[in-house]
Amino acid sequence: MFKKDISAGSKSKVKSSAQRGIRAKILEQYPKLEEHIEEIMPKKEQLDLVKLPDRVALYTLGSTPLFFQHMDDPILPHLTIVHKYPDAFPRLRIDRGAIRFVLSGATLMAPGLTSPGGRLPNDPEDPEGRYGKEELEAGEVVVIEAEGKETACMVGVLTVGTAEMKKTKKGQACDAGHYLGDGLWGLTLG
Amino acid sequence: MAESVPKQITYCGVxxxxxxxxxxxxxxxxxxxxLKEHHPSLHGKLYSQEAIEQNLSTLSLEAQKRAEKDSQKKAAKAAASEARAQEQRDNSKVLIKRIERNKRKYVTAVQGLEAFGLDIKKVAKDFGKKFATGSSVTKIPGGGEEITVQGDLSDDIYDYVVETYKDIPEDNVECIEDKKKKAAG
Structure with missing residues (x-):
C-alpha cells in the first residue's frame, strides 16, 4: 500500500464521539489490546486524523502514528505500536529467506510461512503457543514476524485462511499492508 | 488497568x-x-561471529548466493541514490531576489529552497512570522514555486536562511537584485 514515499495530506481533529467509535472498533478487532488501550490512546487525548494518498486515513496522537485504515477496511496498527505491544496481535512467522522480499514490499507467499522456518498457528514446532492455537480465517489482520528476529516486520490482511494454507502451501498468503521501511514507516509528521 | 510497560525498541539512527x-x-x-557507537551491547549481540554464522546456516547455499547478490545490488542502489542527492544538493542554489515593485517598494522572492528538502509552505509561514510581513508561495512562470515576501528583506533573509537551515552551505545562497520587469507592459 505504501511502496512509494508518501506525504501527509490534511490533518484534522477527530470528534470525540468518533474517537469513541474508533476505540471501540479497535478493541473489537484486537481484544487483547484492552489492557493497553489506555496507554496507546488515552480517553482524554485528542486524536488527529491525517489523510494519506489512496484514501488511507491515519490516526495519530500528537506526532505518533497509531493506526491506519483504508476506506472501511479493518483498522491496522502502525508497526511502532506492534513493536511496543507484540502480544496483542495474532502473529505468524516467516522464514529467513522471505524477509528480504517482504522488506521490499512483495506480497507474502505461503511457502514463506509453511517452510520449517515459518510458523503458523497450532504449529507442532511451537510448543508454547506463541503463535496461537486457533486457525485464522481469511481477512484477518496478522502481524508478521521473522525467523531469528524479535520484532515484527509487517502488518497485513490474510488472503487465505491458515488451515487452507497448510494444505496447499502455495500462492499468496497475505496482502502487504505496512512493512518496515515503507512510505508509512518513513513518514514524519510535523 | 494492567501495569504492563510497553516494550522499548531502539531504532537505527541511519x-x-x-x-x-x-x-x-x-x-x-x-x-x-x-550501532557500535550508540548501543555497544546491542552491537555485540547482533554482529558477533556466532550470530552471523547462525544466520547463514539456515539458508541453502544457493539461496545465500542469491541473497548476497541482492543485497549488493541494494547497497549499490542506496549508495548511488545518496550520491545523487548529495550532488543535487551541491549544485542547487538558493536565490534571494529583490524585486522593485513601485519605486521605493520592494518584494523579496526566494527560490530553490525545496531542493534542500524543505517544505516551502512552512518556510513561507516562518518568514512571515519572523519578519512580520506578508509571505506567500507563488507559482513562477517557468514552472515551480517560490516564496514571495513583502518588503526588502534580502539581507535579513540571507542571514536567516544561513542561520536556521544548517543543511544549506552558505556558498549556495545568493542574493541578487532584479530590476523592474515592468517595462514589459
Missing part, C-alpha cells in the same frame, strides 16, 4: 529500522558503525 533488520537495508556498514 536507516530507522530496528537494528535487527539493518542487514536488509542498503546501508549495512553505516548502520553497524552507528
Amino acid at each position: 536507516c530507522s529500522l530496528p537494528p535487527e533488520y539493518c542487514e536488509f537495508g542498503g546501508t549495512v556498514k553505516k548502520c553497524e558503525d552507528w
Whole structure:
C-alpha cells in the first residue's frame, strides 16, 4: 500500500464521539489490546486524523502514528505500536529467506510461512503457543514476524485462511499492508 | 488497568529500522558503525561471529548466493541514490531576489529552497512570522514555486536562511537584485 514515499495530506481533529467509535472498533478487532488501550490512546487525548494518498486515513496522537485504515477496511496498527505491544496481535512467522522480499514490499507467499522456518498457528514446532492455537480465517489482520528476529516486520490482511494454507502451501498468503521501511514507516509528521 | 510497560525498541539512527533488520537495508556498514557507537551491547549481540554464522546456516547455499547478490545490488542502489542527492544538493542554489515593485517598494522572492528538502509552505509561514510581513508561495512562470515576501528583506533573509537551515552551505545562497520587469507592459 505504501511502496512509494508518501506525504501527509490534511490533518484534522477527530470528534470525540468518533474517537469513541474508533476505540471501540479497535478493541473489537484486537481484544487483547484492552489492557493497553489506555496507554496507546488515552480517553482524554485528542486524536488527529491525517489523510494519506489512496484514501488511507491515519490516526495519530500528537506526532505518533497509531493506526491506519483504508476506506472501511479493518483498522491496522502502525508497526511502532506492534513493536511496543507484540502480544496483542495474532502473529505468524516467516522464514529467513522471505524477509528480504517482504522488506521490499512483495506480497507474502505461503511457502514463506509453511517452510520449517515459518510458523503458523497450532504449529507442532511451537510448543508454547506463541503463535496461537486457533486457525485464522481469511481477512484477518496478522502481524508478521521473522525467523531469528524479535520484532515484527509487517502488518497485513490474510488472503487465505491458515488451515487452507497448510494444505496447499502455495500462492499468496497475505496482502502487504505496512512493512518496515515503507512510505508509512518513513513518514514524519510535523 | 494492567501495569504492563510497553516494550522499548531502539531504532537505527541511519536507516530507522530496528537494528535487527539493518542487514536488509542498503546501508549495512553505516548502520553497524552507528550501532557500535550508540548501543555497544546491542552491537555485540547482533554482529558477533556466532550470530552471523547462525544466520547463514539456515539458508541453502544457493539461496545465500542469491541473497548476497541482492543485497549488493541494494547497497549499490542506496549508495548511488545518496550520491545523487548529495550532488543535487551541491549544485542547487538558493536565490534571494529583490524585486522593485513601485519605486521605493520592494518584494523579496526566494527560490530553490525545496531542493534542500524543505517544505516551502512552512518556510513561507516562518518568514512571515519572523519578519512580520506578508509571505506567500507563488507559482513562477517557468514552472515551480517560490516564496514571495513583502518588503526588502534580502539581507535579513540571507542571514536567516544561513542561520536556521544548517543543511544549506552558505556558498549556495545568493542574493541578487532584479530590476523592474515592468517595462514589459
